[in-house]
Every structure is written in structure tokens, then in C-alpha cells.
Amino acid sequence: MAKIIYTHTDEAPLLATYSFLPVIEAYASTAGVEVETRDISLAGRIIALFGDRLTPEQQIGDALAELGDLAKTPEANIIKLPNISASIPQLKAAVAELQSQGYALPDYPDNPQTDEDKDVRARYDKVKGSAVNPVLREGNSDRRAPASVKNFAKAHPHSMGAWSSDSKTNVATMGADDFRSNEKSVVIESDDTLSIRLVGEDGTTTVLKDAVPVLAGEVVDSTVMRAAALDEFLTAQVQRAKDEGVLFSVHLKATMMKVSDPIIFGHVVKAFLPDVFETYGADLAAAGLSPSNGLGSILAGLDALPNGAEIKAAIEQGIAEGPALAMVDSDKGITNLHVPSDVIVDASMPAMIRTSGHMWGPDGNEADTLAVIPDSSYAGVYQTVIDDCRANGAYDPTTMGSVPNVGLMAQAAEEYGSHDKTFEIDRAGTVEVVNQAGTVVLEHAVEAGDIWRACQTKDVPIRDWVKLAVTRARASQTPAVFWLDPSRAHDANLIAKVEAYLPEHDTDGLQIEIMAPAEATQFSIDRIRRGEDTISVTGNVLRDYNTDLFPILELGTSAKMLSIVPLINGGGLFETGAGGSAPKHVQQLVKENHLRWDSLGEFLALASSFEHMATTTGNARAQILADTLDRATGTFLNENKSPSRKVGEIDNRGSHFYLALYWAQELAAQTEDADLAAAFAEVAGSLAANEQKINDELLAVQGSPADIGGYFRPDDAKVKQVMRPSTTFSEVLGILG
Structure with missing residues (x-):
């Protein structure tokens, strides 16, 4: 029996799975397709790492490692929902919740001293940041808006804030002494193993990483952000925001860039409150209250300090005297600097651009903003869009074109978080990347506090990326542009490879550019x-940024994109969109039992998964499932059955009912397989006959709090009860039993 793996992840996508998965299982099994789940949630990954400390009943296997192996095989057919890329505050919160549920997990050690603490820290570090995607992405990315989604967006345009020609919103970026300007890059000639070491001015040598295996043709980069220059830049931007009367906001990626960006975030907090850290920095450090974890964690820990009230008053004074801070939640006083993972650049910048170039200020009103993006690698992308909107006004979703993406990401290509190769330097010297022959292939002079990092991009993924770009350009007869800068070290090496590999493909009649x-x-x-x-056609970072920027402007959300990863060894990975708003959705569900998460991404991924199965296994019924689901999704959009934001109206559960109804009707009406049509005729009839009753049951539960028994690892029975409140709907699905 053919098999699809559906991932059990986190937050709103997980809650939605409890409602939608029974539909998938019932429909797929009737057509001879087996669906299994694997737990790659943050909580599940933590539990898997500490089996030696848990009871046999609590222990679970390492599902992520299992799926990583599967992704390298032709049999892979994985549907991957958004998961938490955990910052340290999120990781600590997950551990605390699991401990409260009876899991004997150790606390996360901020400053490990003993061997045991170092072991615990090393294990936890494996689940920090973007720990899932590099394991599963054994192929490059093909992300685009399906025609049905694009047509719906044109017919039902989302709101776009008007732009003023005198808007003072801008991007501030370094342009010197940052990762972009200090980058060095080399193409490895033959298979080798590199090591990374810090040769200190004091004569000491420290091995930072002892073994970095590399393959012939691989591109290896290294770079450094200079802490002194970063601090000088940030101080200037705080003053600039105040002088210009705009909100101050920093935009980083403290989830994926789990080593470098929390450090940069800490520098921002200190630059915004210089007097606080000059006076009380030693007290805060002694208490383990790090600015890298955000202002929120510092404020939460002040009660335990004898001078906590004094420090809190100094922080409040510093905020009052500085420029107005952009807010995550002005009603609750949560600023842009409270939590490093609250404002993520790829989601926050397009949202700001869509909203007239505004963010929310402390007074609860929108205002122009200075968006601080310290590293200049891609800051210019956002400045270009801002300048265009200032000159020409907001884009029009009813007429605007689309920017699909082909992204280089296979085998952790350009894994820009470069988690195991990013270091905060503790003393002046030189960081060297050395091959087995002892030759230094890359080096940077560094000072204490500098942030140094390296990353790798293998040749096979680059070849596959070029091939995929030509394939997509040919299939859609659309111009394709490689976003590569010849003045940047890494990009120059990629340009040479792109120019070498393009002639291997038929590009006649295609417009393919490098810019x-x-x-x-x-x-x-x-x-x-x-x-x-x-x-x-972009590298890994811009894949991440562009597949939020353009969809949010075109469609109102990036969750409605079709995201296919053709795995290099023949399998398929089907991703279901972004989860940046998932925490707010969970909060609303718990407060008023209304889940506004839109599962359209899951519908699109599932249809592609069925189609892939039909192509690779010859399962004709899988193709029928794909075709009928595709048509049902079109009806779903045309009938506007997406979840409402408001309690008392259709939510995620209601949208799943209508998708099930339209899908059953399409299956009953198709003529390729009479037995399948007969099997779904009764279901389609029963769902249609009970439409009002099912809707009433789904709406009746809304408006009151919902108990799901946990945020990171909710209680299975409680979530089933919350997410499947219609007994009538469940009984009809049971017909397929």
C-alpha cells in the first residue's frame, strides 16, 4: 500500500491537523493510500533526545532522524507542516511545560560548567532554531501561487494600506564591517575535511570545529560581523529614529539564525538602553539576565534582584527617553525588543510594507518606521520595495503579477544559520579555516565580541537548482532571474557555476538573467x-525572504503558496506554508474556541502529494484523489469558505467540513472509477443533507475558553474533543470506515 507521511508539528498547524487528518485518512484509505504521522514537534524532538532520563512510557523515537533518512530515498512522500524554530525563550518554555507534565527533563543550562551540563546543553542545542528544515530538505524549493489561489486573490483582494509620497519609512543597514562586506568564499577542489580554529594574539590556538567534511566543487564561505562597528551603527540608528520622529524597529531572524541573531539582538537592546547596561550590566549578567534573550526575559527576572525595582525604573526611563519603539502588542506593552523571536524579518517587513510602511507604536497607532536590518546582504531588497511604494503607491492585488521562487536549499545549501559554524569570538586573533594538508583556505582577523560564521553549499544541489530553474521557466514560459551579486564573494562563485551549468539545458526561447x-x-x-x-531564482536566505515578501503582497499571506521540494533522489517533500502567525491563533482558540488558521496550504500540498504518488507508483486512484481535491479546493475558494477571524463565524473546523463536502462531491461525480464514485456518493449526500446540523455543532462551541492541556505538547484527548466537536461530521466520515 502506498504511504504518505503527514507531520505532527506545533501550534495552530498541529491543532488543525486534529480536525483535518481524519478527513485525509478516511478519503485516502478508501482509495488505497495509507497515511501515517511522525512527531517532529519541538516537544517531541526534546523528548526524543532525553529518553535516558524518562520512563519507558514517555520515551519516543527520533522521528526527525527517521524522516531525514527517508528523504534521501525515492519512496519519500512527506507532507511537512510549519514547526517552531525555537529561540532560547521558546525552548525554555517548552521544557518548563514538559516538566510540569511529569517529564524529568533537566533545565536548559545557560552557562554550562560541568560535563553533565555541557552534555545537556549540546542536546538542547540540537533542537534550537531551524533544526527541522535542513534535515528534511534533500531537494531544492519550487514555491508558487496556484492559479486558483491567484485568481481568488484578484477577485477577492485583501486590504492594502495606502502609501504616502512623504512617508519617512526606511531601512537602515550597515554596509561595512558586516557579514556581507567581510565575506570570503572558496570553491573546494577535491574531497577534504576542514577545521576551524582561532589563533589568538595571546599565542593560544583554540579549535572551534574540528571536522567539516567537504566535497569537490563545494562552495565554502566565511565572514565576520565586527561588534564595535555594529554597536556604533546601532547607536546611530537609535538617534536617527529619534531625530526623524519615526518608530525604531529591529528586524532579525533569531529563530533560523539561532546563534548569530540573538547575539545581534542583544547588542540592539544594549544600544537602546545604554545607561541601563552601563550602570547595571554587571548585576544583570551575574543574575543570568541576558539582553540576547530580550527585554521581556530581563523584566521577568528583576523581581529576584535586590535592586530589581531600581533597574526596572531605569529601563522605563530609558524607553521613555529614546525614540518611540515599534510594538508587538501595544495593549500589553510588549515592544519590538521584548522577545528576539517576536519580530522575524521575512514576515515582519512585508507586513509593514503592506500596511502603508507602518508598524504599531506605543500609543496604539500606526506610524512610519526605521526598520533596522544590521547585515546589508539583502536589506536593499526591502528598501527598493519601500522606495517603489513611496513613488508609485501600494500594489493592487487585483492586477499585480506574481513572483514564484526556485530556491537553493538542498543538503543544507547556504544554511545561513550555519548553526555549528557560528561563533562569538572571545579574544582578538585570527579565525582560520584549514584543510587536511594544513593550508589556510579562508581567514579573518577578529576582535573579542565579533561574530564569525561559515557556511557550505555543495555542487550537486547547485546543479539541481539550475536545472529546476530552467524547468520552471520552460513550464510556465516565464522569465527567470538569478538573484546573484557579482561583487559579493559567495555570489561570484555561484555565478561562475550557473554560467557553466546553464548550457547543459535547453534554454532556447527562454529569458534567463543574472542580477x-x-x-x-x-x-x-x-x-x-x-x-x-x-x-x-535565489539562494536559501532569499528563498526564505522572497517566499514571504511577494506572497504577502500578492495574496495577503504566504500560507497560500504551493511549496514543492522535488527531492534529489526522487522522492517528494510537500510544505504547507509559513506559521508565523500560529501563536496568535492558538491564543484565540484557548480564549474563545475559534481557530482562524487557514489550512489552504495543507490542501494544496496534499493534492501535490497524491499526484506525486500516482506518478511514482502508478496508483490511478491517487491521481483521482489529486484531481478531485484540486477541483474541490477551487470550489472552496470560490465559495469563500476560508476561516474568519471573528468568533461566531466559520473557523478552521468549518473550512475542513466544506473541503470534505466539496471533495466528496467531486469524487462521487468523477467517471474514471465507478467503485470509488459509488463509495463517496453516500458520503457526499450525507454531508450535504447534514450541512446545517454540522455547522450548528461546529459553531455552538465557539465563544468560551478551550482547554487543550498545554501549548507545546497539548493533551491528545482534550485536543481531539476541541477540534472535532461535530459528532454528526465524525459519524459521516465513519461511513468510509
């Missing part, structure tokens, strides 16, 4: 305004 990111942005948005599409 630096800011230039490529302008080219793409000029075409957008003319209603024309342009494929962005």
Missing part, C-alpha cells in the same frame, strides 16, 4: 505593476 538582489527586485516589481510574472 544583483536590489536590481532584481526593481525588475520584478516593475513587471508586477504591469501584471507580469517573474521567477526569482
Whole structure:
């Protein structure tokens, strides 16, 4: 029996799975397709790492490692929902919840001293940040808006804030002494093992990483952000925001960039409150209250300090005297600096651009903003879009073109978090990348506090990326632009490879260009305004950024994108969109039993998964499932059955009912398989006959708090009860039993 693996993840996508998975299982099994789940949630990954400390009943296997192995096989057919890329505050909160549920987990050691503490820290570090995606992404990314989604967005446009020609919103970035400007890159000639060491000015040598295996043709980069320059830049931006009368906001990626960006975030907190840290920095450090964990964690820990009230008053004074801070939640006083994972650049910048270039201020009103993006690698992309909106006004979702993406990410290509190769340097010296022959292949002079990092990009993924770009350009007859800057070390090496590999493919009649990111942005948005599409062919970072930026402007959300990862060894990974708003959705569910999570991404991924199965296994019924689900999704959109944001109206559970209804009707009406049509005729009839009753049962539970028994690891029985409140719907699905 053919098999699909559906991932059990976190937050709103997990809650939605409890409602939608029974539909998938019932429909798929009737067509001879088996669906299994694997737990790759943050809580599940933590539990899997500490089996030696748990009871036999609590122990679970390492599902992520299992799926990582599966992704390297032709049999892989994995549907991957959004998961938490945990910052340290999130990780600590997950551990605390699991401890409260009876799991004998150790606390996360901030400053490990003993061997045991170091072991615990090393285990926890494996689940921090973007720990899931590099394991599963054994292929490059093909992300685009399906025609049905794009047409719906044009017919039912989302709101777009008007832009003023005198908007003072801008991006501030370093441009010198940052990761972009200090980058060095080399192409490895033959298989080797590199090591990374710090040769100190004091004569000491410390091995930072002893073994980095590399393959012939692999691109290896290293770079450094200089702490002194970062601090000088940040101090200037705080003053600039105050002088210009705009909100101050920092935009980082403290989830994926789990080592470098929390450190940078800490520098921002200190730059915004210099007097506080000059006076009380030693007290805070002694108490383990790090600015890298955000202002919120510092404020939460002040009660335990004898001078906590004094420090809190100093923080409040510093905030009052500085520029107005952009807010995550002005009603609750949660600022842009409270939690490093609250404001994530790839989601926050397009949301700001969509909202007239505004963020929310402490007074609860929108205002122009200075968006601080310290590293200049891709800051120019956002500045280009802002300048275009200031000159030409907001984009029009009813007419604008699309920017699908082909992203280089296979085998952790350009894994820009470079988690195991990022270091905060503790003393002055030189960081060297050395091969087995003892030759230094890359080096940087460093000072204490500098942030040094390296990353790798293997040759096979680059070849596959070029092939996928040509394939997509040919299939859609759309211009494709490689967003690569010849003045940047890494990009220069990639350009040489792209120019070498493009002639291996038939590009006759295709428009394929290479442009630096800011230039490529302008080219793409000029075409957008003319209603024309342009494929962005990008590295891993810009894949992440562009697949939020353009979909949020075009569709209102990135969750409605079709995201296919053709795995290099023949399998398929089908991703279901972004989960950046998932925490707010969970909060609303717990407060008023209304889940506004939109599962459209799951519908699109599932149809692609069925189609892949039909192609690779010859299962004709899987193709019927794909085709009928695709048509049902079109009806779902046309009938506007997506979840409402408001309690008392259709939510995620209601949207699943309507998808099930339309899908059953399509299956009953199809003529390729009479037995399958007969099997679904009764279901379609029963769902239609009970439409009002099922809707009443789904709506009746809304408006009161919902108990799910936990945030990171909710109680299975409680979530089933909350997410499946219609006994009538469940009984009809049981017909397929």
C-alpha cells in the first residue's frame, strides 16, 4: 500500500491537523493510500533526545532522524507542516511545560560548567532554531501561487494600506564591517575535511570545529560581523529614529539564525538602553539576565534582584527617553525588543510594507518606521520595495503579477544559520579555516565580541537548482532571474557555476538573467505593476525572504503558496506554508474556541502529494484523489469558505467540513472509477443533507475558553474533543470506515 507521511508539528498547524487528518485518512484509505504521522514537534524532538532520563512510557523515537533518512530515498512522500524554530525563550518554555507534565527533563543550562551540563546543553542545542528544515530538505524549493489561489486573490483582494509620497519609512543597514562586506568564499577542489580554529594574539590556538567534511566543487564561505562597528551603527540608528520622529524597529531572524541573531539582538537592546547596561550590566549578567534573550526575559527576572525595582525604573526611563519603539502588542506593552523571536524579518517587513510602511507604536497607532536590518546582504531588497511604494503607491492585488521562487536549499545549501559554524569570538586573533594538508583556505582577523560564521553549499544541489530553474521557466514560459551579486564573494562563485551549468539545458526561447538582489527586485516589481510574472531564482536566505515578501503582497499571506521540494533522489517533500502567525491563533482558540488558521496550504500540498504518488507508483486512484481535491479546493475558494477571524463565524473546523463536502462531491461525480464514485456518493449526500446540523455543532462551541492541556505538547484527548466537536461530521466520515 502506498504511504504518505503527514507531520505532527506545533501550534495552530498541529491543532488543525486534529480536525483535518481524519478527513485525509478516511478519503485516502478508501482509495488505497495509507497515511501515517511522525512527531517532529519541538516537544517531541526534546523528548526524543532525553529518553535516558524518562520512563519507558514517555520515551519516543527520533522521528526527525527517521524522516531525514527517508528523504534521501525515492519512496519519500512527506507532507511537512510549519514547526517552531525555537529561540532560547521558546525552548525554555517548552521544557518548563514538559516538566510540569511529569517529564524529568533537566533545565536548559545557560552557562554550562560541568560535563553533565555541557552534555545537556549540546542536546538542547540540537533542537534550537531551524533544526527541522535542513534535515528534511534533500531537494531544492519550487514555491508558487496556484492559479486558483491567484485568481481568488484578484477577485477577492485583501486590504492594502495606502502609501504616502512623504512617508519617512526606511531601512537602515550597515554596509561595512558586516557579514556581507567581510565575506570570503572558496570553491573546494577535491574531497577534504576542514577545521576551524582561532589563533589568538595571546599565542593560544583554540579549535572551534574540528571536522567539516567537504566535497569537490563545494562552495565554502566565511565572514565576520565586527561588534564595535555594529554597536556604533546601532547607536546611530537609535538617534536617527529619534531625530526623524519615526518608530525604531529591529528586524532579525533569531529563530533560523539561532546563534548569530540573538547575539545581534542583544547588542540592539544594549544600544537602546545604554545607561541601563552601563550602570547595571554587571548585576544583570551575574543574575543570568541576558539582553540576547530580550527585554521581556530581563523584566521577568528583576523581581529576584535586590535592586530589581531600581533597574526596572531605569529601563522605563530609558524607553521613555529614546525614540518611540515599534510594538508587538501595544495593549500589553510588549515592544519590538521584548522577545528576539517576536519580530522575524521575512514576515515582519512585508507586513509593514503592506500596511502603508507602518508598524504599531506605543500609543496604539500606526506610524512610519526605521526598520533596522544590521547585515546589508539583502536589506536593499526591502528598501527598493519601500522606495517603489513611496513613488508609485501600494500594489493592487487585483492586477499585480506574481513572483514564484526556485530556491537553493538542498543538503543544507547556504544554511545561513550555519548553526555549528557560528561563533562569538572571545579574544582578538585570527579565525582560520584549514584543510587536511594544513593550508589556510579562508581567514579573518577578529576582535573579542565579533561574530564569525561559515557556511557550505555543495555542487550537486547547485546543479539541481539550475536545472529546476530552467524547468520552471520552460513550464510556465516565464522569465527567470538569478538573484546573484557579482561583487559579493559567495555570489561570484555561484555565478561562475550557473554560467557553466546553464548550457547543459535547453534554454532556447527562454529569458534567463543574472542580477544583483536590489536590481532584481526593481525588475520584478516593475513587471508586477504591469501584471507580469517573474521567477526569482535565489539562494536559501532569499528563498526564505522572497517566499514571504511577494506572497504577502500578492495574496495577503504566504500560507497560500504551493511549496514543492522535488527531492534529489526522487522522492517528494510537500510544505504547507509559513506559521508565523500560529501563536496568535492558538491564543484565540484557548480564549474563545475559534481557530482562524487557514489550512489552504495543507490542501494544496496534499493534492501535490497524491499526484506525486500516482506518478511514482502508478496508483490511478491517487491521481483521482489529486484531481478531485484540486477541483474541490477551487470550489472552496470560490465559495469563500476560508476561516474568519471573528468568533461566531466559520473557523478552521468549518473550512475542513466544506473541503470534505466539496471533495466528496467531486469524487462521487468523477467517471474514471465507478467503485470509488459509488463509495463517496453516500458520503457526499450525507454531508450535504447534514450541512446545517454540522455547522450548528461546529459553531455552538465557539465563544468560551478551550482547554487543550498545554501549548507545546497539548493533551491528545482534550485536543481531539476541541477540534472535532461535530459528532454528526465524525459519524459521516465513519461511513468510509
